[in-house]
Amino acid sequence: MLSAEQLSLMVKEHLGLYSYYDDVQHSCKWIVGESSVGGRGLIATENIAAGEVLFVDHPLIYGPRAGTILQQGCTVCCKLDSDEFFxxxxxxxxxxxxxxxxxGVHSDDCAIISRWGTKVPIEDxxxxxLSRALTAIRVLLLSENQKQFMASLQAHTSPQHGTEIKDLKQFFDIPEDEEQLMTLACCVLDTNAFQIASLxxxxxxxxxxxxxxxxxLNHNCISNTRxxxxxxxxxxxxxxxxxPKGAEIFTCYSGVLWGTPARRTHLYKTKHFWCKCERCADPTERGTLLAALKCFSSECSGCLLPIEPLKPSTPWRCLECSLRIPSNNICAIQGxxxxxxxxxxxxxxxxxxxxLLYRVTKYIPKTNQIVIDLQCRLIWEFGDAEGFRWHGKIACKPCNLEKLYSRLIMIHVLVYTSTEM
Ligand SMILES: [Zn+2]
Ligand SMILES: [Zn+2]
Ligand SMILES: [Zn+2]
Ligand SMILES: [Zn+2]
Structure with a gap:
């Protein structure tokens, strides 16, 4: 286990802010310190203004995601469709x-894998x-310092992590130390990796x-960074x-524009914790109503919201007529x-x-995350599709796309700017 000072130096060296060689330290406005939510975190050492760049990080290792249902492509350029794959x-x-x-990317990968003895002909x-395991395989390319840095990060070690390395052993004779390091990398990746957004x-x-x-960075659904x-x-x-100086710097590990049930379930599945932050605990999510459903009563135009949002089995209640709906019925609608x-x-x-116009808005109010998501997608497609234009098309009006920007701004204002953390 590294001390906070050792870790701070590694962090600064990784960011290019410090070099052991010339012992020069550049300043930055935060340190690695004790987190208010437990464990380590980044803490501001000076007041930081909105919009300031805190740091520019680069990956120790990167590569394909490990999900079994994800489409695999070229392991160098990531292209998905090609008749020429080999x-x-x-x-x-x-x-x-x-x-x-x-x-160079392939030469490095190839050099590691081709060193291993094979148990089957290589074409089998x-x-x-191999692609699912590749990101973890690339840990073998790191320097000793970088490996130590990787190993110092938090890792979920339950047996469901690292199965891709176990499975690789059907095909290759892998030295034990390399297997251990790659398995640890899988656990660290599953805990800490960020999905890299493509265009x-x-x-x-x-x-x-x-x-x-x-x-x-620790998680908070009301992040103070992006x-x-x-x-x-x-x-x-x-x-x-x-x-402010002394406050912790947070990121949001989940979708900022997702409603509480979606965010919490996603955090539980991917990061193994139930978030209990201020936003998750507020049934209205600071007035954004991102998870709200329409009241089941045909005479009522109100919204249904969870009574106790931190309990997955909470009943929901209409804000107008107080109709109570059990969580099973809510789950059925969400499903x-x-x-x-x-x-x-x-x-x-x-x-x-x-x-958007004739089906989904029968069941959900316009504040719901699905409406926001569909509107964002429509904006994207209108900008791109033949025969459509952002302002020209009449059909935009009933979709309320014009109002989306103001709603997105409102959501950001509601989510980000009310109370101090
Ligand atoms: Zn390629
Ligand atoms: Zn190769
Ligand atoms: Zn939360
Ligand atoms: Zn109602």
Missing amino acids: KCSKCALLLCSGQCQDS VDDKL YGKKEMSLRGLYPVSGL YSYNNEYQMTVKAVKPI ALGSLMGTLNFENVEELENF
Whole structure:
């Protein structure tokens, strides 16, 4: 276990703010310290203004996500559709072209994997499994210092993590120390990795990265930062509100525009905790009503909200007529809405618009996260689809897209700017 000072130095070295070689330290406005929510966190050492860049992080390792249902693509350029895909004859990784095979990225990957003895002919190695394990395999490329840094990050060690490395042993003889390090990397990745956002609508393999400094940020659904990526997978973390000296710096591990039940379930499934933050505890989510459903009573125009949002089995109640609905019925509606969304073709503007106008808004109010999500998608498609224009198309009016911007701003104001954390 590293001390806070050792960890601080590693963090600064990783960010290029400190070098052991010339012993120069650049200042920044935060330190690694004790978190109010337990464990370590980043704490402001000076007042930080809204909009200030806190740091620019880069991944220790990055690569394909490990989900079994995710589509696999070229392990170098991430392209998903190609008639030319082939497996490397030395390592069995999937590639799209000679250019990707000759790249430095592939040479590094190939050098590690081709060192291992094989238990089956190389062409019989499962390239999907290899791709799912690739991010963890890349931990073997790190320097000793970087490996130590990786190992110092929080890790979920329950047996469901790291199965991709166990499965690799059907195909390869892997030295025990390498297996251990890769398994640890899987646990650290499952706990800390960020999904790297690709350009909206761009079809490429979904990636994740281990951003060690961002990984030290604790979660709050009312985050005081936001992050964005550039083409080099660098992550810029900025303050979204003033952060006073001594306050903890937070990020949101879940969808900021998702309602509480969706956020909490997602956090539980991916990060193994039930969030109890101020936003999660407020049935109205600071007035944003992102999870609200329409009242079941046909005479009432009110909204249903959870009575005790921190209890998954809480009944819901109408704000107007006080009608109570048991959680089972609410779950059934949420499930049905989810399935309906799953049937949609998001590239078909007319289908999206009809769904928004005539189907989904029968069950949910306009504040609901699904309406917000559909409106965001429509804005995107209107900007891109033949024959549609942002302001020109009459059909925009009933969708209320014009109002979306003001609603999004309102949500941000409500979520981010009320009380101090
Ligand atoms: Zn490629
Ligand atoms: Zn290869
Ligand atoms: Zn929360
Ligand atoms: Zn009602």
